[in-house]
Amino acid sequence: MVTEAENIDAHDITLTVNGTPYRRQVEARTLLSDFLRHDLLLAGTHVGCEHGVCGACTVLFDGAAVRSCLMFAAQADGHAILTVEGLAGDPEHLHPLQEAMRECHGLQCGYCTPGILMTMKAFLEETAAPDEAQIREALSGNLCRCTGYQHIVEAMQLAAERLRG
Amino acid sequence: MATRNFGAPIRRNEDKRLLTGQALFVDDVELPGMVYAAFLRSNVAHAAIRSIDVSAARARPGVVAVYTAADLGAYWAPGPLLVPPPPIADIVFNQRTQVPLAKDKVRHVGEPLAVVLAQSRYLAEDALADIAVELDPLPAVVDLEAALADASARVHEDVRGNVAAHVRQTRGNYASARAGADRVIGRRFHYDHGASSPIETRGIVANWDARANQLTVWDTTQAPVFLRNGLAAMLGLSERQVRVIAPFVGGGFGPKIMLFYPEEVVIPWVARKLNRPVKWIEDRLEHFFATTQERGQTHDAEIALSRDGRILGVKDVFLHDTGAYNPYGLTVPINSQCTLLGPYVVPAYDSTFTAVFTNKPIVTPYRGAGRQHGVFVMERLLDIAARELKLDRAEIRRRNFIPPDAFPYNNEIIYQDFAPLSYDSGNYGPVLDKALAMIDYDRFLAEEQPRLRAQGRHVGIGIACYVEGTGIGPYEGAKVQVQANGRVNLATGIGTQGQGHFTSFAQIAADQLGVAVSDVDVVTGDTDQFYWGAGTFASRGAVVAGNAVNEAAKVVRQKILRLAAEHFECAEEDLEIANGAVSVVGVPGQAVTLGALALKANPMRGAVRPGTEPGLESTQYFGPPGGATASGAHAMIVEVDPQTFTLEVRKYAVVHDCGTVINPLILAGQIHGGVAQGIGNAFYEQLVFDEAGQLLNASLADYLLPTALEVPRMEIGHTVTPSPLNPLGIKGAGEAGAIPVGPLFAQAIEDALALPARNVELNEIPLSPNRLFELTTKPP
Numbered sequence: 001m002v003t004e005a006e007n008i009d010a011h012d013i014t015l016t017v018n019g020t021p022y023r024r025q026v027e028a029r030t031l032l033s034d035f036l037r038h039d040l041l042l043a044g045t046h047v048g049c050e051h052g053v054c055g056a057c058t059v060l061f062d063g064a065a066v067r068s069c070l071m072f073a074a075q076a077d078g079h080a081i082l083t084v085e086g087l088a089g090d091p092e093h094l095h096p097l098q099e100a101m102r103e104c105h106g107l108q109c110g111y112c113t114p115g116i117l118m119t120m121k122a123f124l125e126e127t128a129a130p131d132e133a134q135i136r137e138a139l140s141g142n143l144c145r146c147t148g149y150q151h152i153v154e155a156m157q158l159a160a161e162r163l164r165g
Numbered sequence: 166m167a168t169r170n171f172g173a174p175i176r177r178n179e180d181k182r183l184l185t186g187q188a189l190f191v192d193d194v195e196l197p198g199m200v201y202a203a204f205l206r207s208n209v210a211h212a213a214i215r216s217i218d219v220s221a222a223r224a225r226p227g228v229v230a231v232y233t234a235a236d237l238g239a240y241w242a243p244g245p246l247l248v249p250p251p252p253i254a255d256i257v258f259n260q261r262t263q264v265p266l267a268k269d270k271v272r273h274v275g276e277p278l279a280v281v282l283a284q285s286r287y288l289a290e291d292a293l294a295d296i297a298v299e300l301d302p303l304p305a306v307v308d309l310e311a312a313l314a315d316a317s318a319r320v321h322e323d324v325r326g327n328v329a330a331h332v333r334q335t336r337g338n339y340a341s342a343r344a345g346a347d348r349v350i351g352r353r354f355h356y357d358h359g360a361s362s363p364i365e366t367r368g369i370v371a372n373w374d375a376r377a378n379q380l381t382v383w384d385t386t387q388a389p390v391f392l393r394n395g396l397a398a399m400l401g402l403s404e405r406q407v408r409v410i411a412p413f414v415g416g417g418f419g420p421k422i423m424l425f426y427p428e429e430v431v432i433p434w435v436a437r438k439l440n441r442p443v444k445w446i447e448d449r450l451e452h453f454f455a456t457t458q459e460r461g462q463t464h465d466a467e468i469a470l471s472r473d474g475r476i477l478g479v480k481d482v483f484l485h486d487t488g489a490y491n492p493y494g495l496t497v498p499i500n501s502q503c504t505l506l507g508p509y510v511v512p513a514y515d516s517t518f519t520a521v522f523t524n525k526p527i528v529t530p531y532r533g534a535g536r537q538h539g540v541f542v543m544e545r546l547l548d549i550a551a552r553e554l555k556l557d558r559a560e561i562r563r564r565n566f567i568p569p570d571a572f573p574y575n576n577e578i579i580y581q582d583f584a585p586l587s588y589d590s591g592n593y594g595p596v597l598d599k600a601l602a603m604i605d606y607d608r609f610l611a612e613e614q615p616r617l618r619a620q621g622r623h624v625g626i627g628i629a630c631y632v633e634g635t636g637i638g639p640y641e642g643a644k645v646q647v648q649a650n651g652r653v654n655l656a657t658g659i660g661t662q663g664q665g666h667f668t669s670f671a672q673i674a675a676d677q678l679g680v681a682v683s684d685v686d687v688v689t690g691d692t693d694q695f696y697w698g699a700g701t702f703a704s705r706g707a708v709v710a711g712n713a714v715n716e717a718a719k720v721v722r723q724k725i726l727r728l729a730a731e732h733f734e735c736a737e738e739d740l741e742i743a744n745g746a747v748s749v750v751g752v753p754g755q756a757v758t759l760g761a762l763a764l765k766a767n768p769m770r771g772a773v774r775p776g777t778e779p780g781l782e783s784t785q786y787f788g789p790p791g792g793a794t795a796s797g798a799h800a801m802i803v804e805v806d807p808q809t810f811t812l813e814v815r816k817y818a819v820v821h822d823c824g825t826v827i828n829p830l831i832l833a834g835q836i837h838g839g840v841a842q843g844i845g846n847a848f849y850e851q852l853v854f855d856e857a858g859q860l861l862n863a864s865l866a867d868y869l870l871p872t873a874l875e876v877p878r879m880e881i882g883h884t885v886t887p888s889p890l891n892p893l894g895i896k897g898a899g900e901a902g903a904i905p906v907g908p909l910f911a912q913a914i915e916d917a918l919a920l921p922a923r924n925v926e927l928n929e930i931p932l933s934p935n936r937l938f939e940l941t942t943k944p945p
Binding site for chain 1: 176177179180181183184185186187188190192193195287361362363364365366413414415416418448449662663664665830831833834836837838839840841842864865866870872873874876878879902
């Protein structure tokens with residue numbers, strides 16, 4: 001987050017998040033996760049471990065799934081970020097991934113869910129017709145402590161089917 | 166009722182907010198002028214504090230304040246005892262509760278010494294490095310048996326032998342049962358449970374509004390009402406001056422019901438002192454020390470049997486690690502002591518435990534709450550007994566089940582709710598039969614296993630049974646109100662951490678009130694909305710609060726019918742409520758909406774009859790006479806790689822009886838999640854402390870939570886034995902999935918590797934590839 005300018009290595013950055021352009025000044029050490037959550041107030045991206053294991057903070061960085069706790073906000077200069085708030089593209093509707101998660105009861109406390117949605121969006125764009133083993137492999141970088149994953153796997157099978165049309 | 170929602174797999178009301186990033190979690194609360202807290206924590210397990218110098222930290226730009234125990238003055242006090250010891254004869258209980266900031270001594274790694282408040286969390290953490298602390302290290306108390314020795318260091322100087330508690334409970338006469346036994350089998354068992362590790366760590370935001378004279382606290386707690394009342398007492402405020410909000414909480418599993426955490430005491434005090442909003446969010450490293458864990462017990466247990474495999478008695482003596490303080494009383498070891506008995510007739514039982522203070526983080530309930538430890542001991546004893554008596558593993562269990570006509574069944578010892586351990590209802594044979602059928606037990610043993618073994622494959626099967634005392638008192642309440650727009654508002658005092666209360670409670674109310682589930686707005690965990698109740702623990706939310714919702718909705722239904730009968734000038738019996746409106750049966754077109762009736766129930770002019778209550782609203786409470794006992798059986802087929810000792814779970818079946826089911830989709834989720842945590846506990850998760858009391862694997866890279874690759878697909882079956890203790894017949898389901906997984910893994914892995922033939926028994930949890938290697942390559 002941005003703090004007093006003294007003794008701080010500040011960077012001016014320009015980026016787009018969910019299609020909206022932003023210009024901000026950030027401290028060099030500001031994590032991308034903190035920048036999204038506390039500077040841009042896009043609090044849907046959650047922080048679970050801040051050491052790159054749990055995957056809750058996953059966002060899309062120029063379309064690739066990345067852990068926003070392992071990047072600095074300054075590294076996002078000139079890039080496009082997609083967060084869970086921008087997934088559906090329209091606040092009235094859910095993305096097919098979100099719909100499928102609801103139908104299959106793929107979330108309980110919902111804290112890990114935004115990271116899972118973003119990971120799986122990137123995955124299903126690369127792998128349109130995954131089998132269960134591929135889905136589990138793709139999911140294995142996101143920890144969920146509530147669901148035991150089974151309903152998430154079912155939701156991804158359903159979403160993949162629908163996204164294929 | 167037009168449609169029945171109770172029992173249907175309704176999609177959840179809360180999901181849209183959670184799926185779109187719009188749900189409020191504690192760290193999402195942003196307030197103007199907020200300052201950010203970071204705690205300086207002890208980096209050693211046991212030491213006397215010589216000095217703490219915070220002057221350099223206070224001088225750092227961006228730092229607003231730094232406080233130590235000395236600054237808290239009269240506010241500094243050990244925390245309350247959350248659960249007093251049960252009324253058991255000759256009980257020893259030495260209460261030593263945690264303090265807000267350590268004063269003279271630190272007793273575990275991570276115990277807070279000072280708090281820094283700064284303009285950002287980054288600056289607050291910078292300032293932690295400026296604090297100079299001089300500690301005189303003391304020998305750490307780590308091993309339970311060594312802790313009891315006179316020569317041991319003491320966690321609390323005045324507690325000799327580090328004995329936190331000593332409790333003996335008996336039933337019948339074990340000595341005579343043993344004397345009459347054909348076979349007595351004794352073993353030592355270790356069971357270590359771990360860290361609940363919700364993906365959201367703990368967090369607190371406190372805001373003192375000086376103009377309103379009111380404190381608002383957002384907290385990741387499972388018990389908002391209790392937190393409010395306690396904070397008010399500590400701060401010298403009345404309860405109405407404190408509002409606690411437990412918003413969406415990212416998993417709890419027990420440790421989030423512990424209170425008061427030091428941070429929960431300090432942060433609201435700071436907010437008031439600085440007259441500024443304060444935020445503290447625990448990081449993952451802190452979570453491994455500052456949030457409570459469950460950890461270990463060592464049992465020396467023996468079982469006395471007849472030669473046909475009937476249990477004559479069980480004797481158990483165990484040590485329980487309670488950590489540096491014991492604010493949660495004896496809930497965990499009492500659960501172990503009681504749940505060991507399981508679904509079996511045990512005519513004689515003699516169980517003694519000693520709870521031991523250690524220089525490790527505090528132990529409080531984590532999903533299962535000690536039940537696992539007891540179930541592991543009993544299930545392993547039965548496995549060994551079956552082997553020695555040459556009985557089938559399923560058969561020895563079946564022979565000892567409490568028969569279905571023996572309920573209510575009194576075990577004659579005291580449970581965690583201070584009432585006798587009495588099972589309300591149960592029918593265990595069909596549960597086991599169903600699990601055996603789902604795993605294809607007989608065919609596996611007769612055909613599949615020999616066939617695969619002939620191919621050199623190491624496959625094994627396991628079956629484990631358990632009961633779970635759920636739905637204990639004292640009580641919960643609910644307020645149900647029809648709004649003028651026709652929607653129903655429902656508030657209850659418990660907190661919610663993903664259990665689907667926004668939906669399951671809505672289903673109960675919707676059925677009574679003839680509205681859609683999506684038209685019921687549920688509020689949990691906001692003490693301004695509802696301020697009575699105990700909290701979410703012991704698998705009790707659906708049972709206790711669910712029945713309170715039902716009672717309140719029933720009263721509102723009566724109010725609706727009475728008012729509609731006046732409106733239509735007809736008898737209440739001629740009315741039906743459906744689709745958000747009341748209509749006269751057989752008279753098409755005669756209908757009035759619930760919203761219109763709600764308006765009518767709140768007249769602006771004219772007189773009402775004496776005693777009239779405005780609105781279509783009711784608040785009701787429910788307190789069960791005792792806990793409802795759920796039961797189940799898990800079965801598993803596993804293949805073990807004999808070189809690497811990695812596992813592949815080929816099949817996993819759960820049969821569960823939790824009485825009547827509100828929402829099978831939510832129930833399946835609860836069971837899946839419980840099993841996943843059980844698998845973590847059984848084979849992947851272990852808190853590794855060294856002899857200095859340092860946790861060696863305090864990161865999610867080293868403390869291994871199961872991923873989608875370790876948790877198998879599960880098949881779930883149900884039997885339904887309603888509880889007679891509540892009108893809806895519900896029993897709790899939250900913890901069951903996690904309870905029997907340890908003994909199931911031990912049994913199935915033993916079978917897969919044919920360990921009994923090598924005189925190796927797996928009498929400890931967690932196991933792991935490393936541990937299996939050690940156990941199978943060293944002489945036993």
